[in-house]
Amino acid sequence: MKTPSRIESLVEEGLVDSVIRQLMSGKEAMVYVVRCGNDIRCAKVYKEANKRGFRQNVNYTEGRKVRNSRRARAMEKGSRHGRKTQEEAWQSAEVDALYRLAAAGVRVPKPYNFLDGVLLMELVTDDRGDVAPRLNDLVLTAEQARQYHHILITQVVLMLCAGIIHGDLSEYNVLVSSHGPVIIDLPQAVDAAGNNNACRMLLRDVNNLATYFGQFVPDLLSTDYGMEIWSLYENGDLHPGVELTGRFDRNEKLADVNNIMREIDAVIKEEAARQLYRQEMKDRQ
Numbered sequence: 001m002k003t004p005s006r007i008e009s010l011v012e013e014g015l016v017d018s019v020i021r022q023l024m025s026g027k028e029a030m031v032y033v034v035r036c037g038n039d040i041r042c043a044k045v046y047k048e049a050n051k052r053g054f055r056q057n058v059n060y061t062e063g064r065k066v067r068n069s070r071r072a073r074a075m076e077k078g079s080r081h082g083r084k085t086q087e088e089a090w091q092s093a094e095v096d097a098l099y100r101l102a103a104a105g106v107r108v109p110k111p112y113n114f115l116d117g118v119l120l121m122e123l124v125t126d127d128r129g130d131v132a133p134r135l136n137d138l139v140l141t142a143e144q145a146r147q148y149h150h151i152l153i154t155q156v157v158l159m160l161c162a163g164i165i166h167g168d169l170s171e172y173n174v175l176v177s178s179h180g181p182v183i184i185d186l187p188q189a190v191d192a193a194g195n196n197n198a199c200r201m202l203l204r205d206v207n208n209l210a211t212y213f214g215q216f217v218p219d220l221l222s223t224d225y226g227m228e229i230w231s232l233y234e235n236g237d238l239h240p241g242v243e244l245t246g247r248f249d250r251n252e253k254l255a256d257v258n259n260i261m262r263e264i265d266a267v268i269k270e271e272a273a274r275q276l277y278r279q280e281m282k283d284r285q
Contacts, residue, residue: 001019001020001021001022002019003018003019004019004030004032004045006045006116006117006118007019007032007034007043007045007118009115009116009118010043010113010115010116010118010120013115015036015112015113015115015120016034016035016036016043016120017034017035017036017037018034018035019032019033019034019035019043020032020033020034020035020040021033023042023131026185028046028047028185028187029044029045029046029047030044030045030047031043031044031045032045033123033131034120036112036120040123041112041120041121041122041123042109042120042121042122042123043118043119043120044118044119044120044121045117045118046091046117046118046119046187090187091114091117091119091187092114093186093187093188093189094119094185094186094187094189095111095114095119097164097186097189098110098111098119098121098186099111100162100163100164101158101159101162101164101183101186103162104158104159104161104162105158105240106155106158106159106162106183107151107155107179107180107181107182107183108182108183108184108186109121109122109123109124109182109184110122124175124177124182124184125177125178126176126177126178127178132175132176132177132178132182133175133176134171134172134174134175134176135148135171135172135174135175135176135181135212136170136171136172136212138176140213140216141216142216142217144216145213145215145216145217145220146213146216146217146220147180148176148180148181148213149209149210149213149217149220151180151181152169152174152181152183152209153206153209153225153229153244155181155183156169156202156205156206156209156225156229157229157238157240157242157244158240159183160192160202160229160233160238161238161239161240163191163192163193164186164189164190164191164192165189165190165192165195165198165201165202165205166183166186166188166189166190166201166205167188167189167190167201167205168185168188168205169183169205169208169209170205170208170209170212171208171212173185192233199230202226202229202230203226203227203230205226206225206226206229207226210223210225223246223247224246224247224248225244225246227248227250228244228245228246228247228248229244231248
């Protein structure tokens with residue numbers, strides 16, 4: 001097929017020899033199957049912001065850092081340059097996440113290069129060498145569902161140990177390769193330590209998995225892996241080999257509101273006294 005204009009620069013750089021076919025068109029990107037020497041890979045071409053169905057929600061981008069202070073200021077002002085910078089940061093988030101997760105042993109497509117808004121990465125295939133199907137396109141046995149659920153929960157743990165939460169994990173963002181589930185689509189990846197929504201995002205990812213696999217294995221619907229994983233993470237006890245139970249004892253004890261209000265009042269009074277002392281010291285100078 002004719003080489004799309006966005007991939008031409010990769011051809012010129014010798015990263016891609018030819019485009020075989022379009023694989024899919026999603027809410028944020030178009031994906032093509034490409035030939036790179038003797039290898040068949042895929043090229044993910046990110047759509048421009050005004051043509052994308054998935055918007056850069058602040059819940060996802062909170063905590064992401066821009067190393068260049070000038071670029072960060074431009075993003076804050078919302079100038080044309082700032083919007084372009086923000087778009088580049090959004091695209092590179094998936095690239096950064098893929099490299100980090102691949103290094104951590106998470107089942108994600110191997111990234112090869114990123115140039116001009118095009119991500120060149122591994123083409124995930126099934127046991128026949130065809131493009132791997134999405135999880136939602138398969139009908140699973142109870143045994144397969146339980147196995148895939150276990151694998152994906154393990155991947156969620158590995159991701160969190162690497163400081164990343166997928167943020168949009170579901171049966172639509174998992175391919176089933178010849179070696180089992182592979183997690184894809186990470187531009188909205190969340191920084192676990194720097195995002196106030198991290199816990200909520202993790203719970204949603206885990207609940208999505210329970211809901212999907214619960215169709216085939218109903219007892220998965222009553223598990224609580226999300227809170228168990230997050231609690232271990234918060235306490236510094238989460239590690240790649242951790243043994244999970246799927247249970248979490250929630251504290252149902254009602255909060256002592258009066259006591260909390262007394263503590264807040266005490267802090268306010270303490271701060272007021274501190275400010276008064278500072279003012280008195282300033283007046284004496």
